[in-house]
Amino acid sequence: DIQMTQSPSSLSASVGDRVTITCRASQSISSYLNWYQQKPGKAPKLLIYAASRLQSGVPSRFSGSGSGTDFTLTISSLQPEDFASYYCQQSYSTPPTFGQGTRLEIK
């Protein structure tokens, strides 16, 4: 199975900050990397797929980059509704695997 490792596990930031979360795969997954946002008590929501493609309806302050083994999710200017947990997921091979998550908290 492909292991996905996110960093940091938690992050404190302020409204308006630029934030970057990283995700590393244990082997090359080309661009088969997706990002999800999850708010407490809610289901995950797809934000970005294929490493850099924004899901319909997702604000443009979210962006993704990377290929191979190293990927990043960037939020250009944090908004109050962005404080949540974020997960990366590889869709390169079965079983699909997730990173352990990054909790983004208000400073």
Add this chain to the structure above:
Amino acid sequence: EVQLAESGGALVQPGGSLRLSCAASGFTFSTYEMNWVRQAPGKGLEWVSYISSSGSVKYYADSVKGRFTISRDNAKNSLYLQMNSLRAEDTAVYYCAREVGALFQHWGQGTLATVSS
């Protein structure tokens, strides 16, 4: 609008069984691959099982293989997860998720299965 609604979660004793359901609406269910993904309390996401649009192909996580069975009824727009020989570590919120190209495009609200004596 795509809607997925899970049900069937409950408190069950170790070794017991539970059947989860997911009712789909707002899209042509029979043309989509579906999955179950779970999340233990305070933990991350774990993929559990996959089923093809026709139901002919199924995959399982090693942690549930031989104990869980995924199925679907396209005439009823429904997805199921039969869970047997349940263990404490199966305690989780179970989400059904519509798949497009191995990414989880839409999720239900989840149903909580608790395994405890």
